[in-house]
Amino acid sequence: MCGAKNTEPAYVKGLLRAVDNRAVDVRVKVCPQDPVSVVRHAAGERERAGDHYSHTWCVLDVDDFAHLDEALRLADSERIDIALSNPCFELWLLLHFREHRATVTGYAQAKGYITPYHPNYSKAAREFNFGLYREGWPRAVERARSLAKKGEEAKVNPSSGMWRLVGEIVPTHLQN
DSSP states (O other): OBSSSSHHHHHHHHHHHHHOOTTOOOOOOBOOSOHHHHHHHHHHHHHHHTTSOSOOEEEEEOTTOTTHHHHHHHHHHTTOEEEEEESOHHHHHHTTTSOOOSOOOSHHHHHHHHTTTSTTOOTTOSOOOGGGTTTTHHHHHHHHHTTSOTTOTTTSSSEEOHHHHHHHHSOHHHHO
16 A cells, blocks of 8 residues: 555556566555555455455655654554655665665655656656666665664654565565
């Protein structure tokens, strides 16, 4: 369940096409709302799917959401994994191209860091060019993994837990 309607779902779908892992069945859903609503929506979707899926994930940003802690507690109680980027998903995208350890103030600053690699980047764009990120996901995983411990992303800026979701999607032989 993606908490944004354009970039995050397009990225996950692009990764799915790029790695072509037939051992996983991923359904990408969108709920462009606050993190608590996204987690609740994901829990409802999982309930409606029955036993079809073994994992439920939410792709969320820290941004300026007031009730992020509540969303994380709810996700924990609902056994929903969170791929949280702090402060925003664009940090995850940046890590495909370079290391970044300095605090990121928000989307505008992250966008500025991305545009040398992805000219005219906009989170509102209907089209997302995953091809620009296709070769960089292994480095992004390594870089993100070194920024924060699992579950500590809400406390560490910059950080991204997307590396864990990518690890669930990408076949093991492509991860090494």
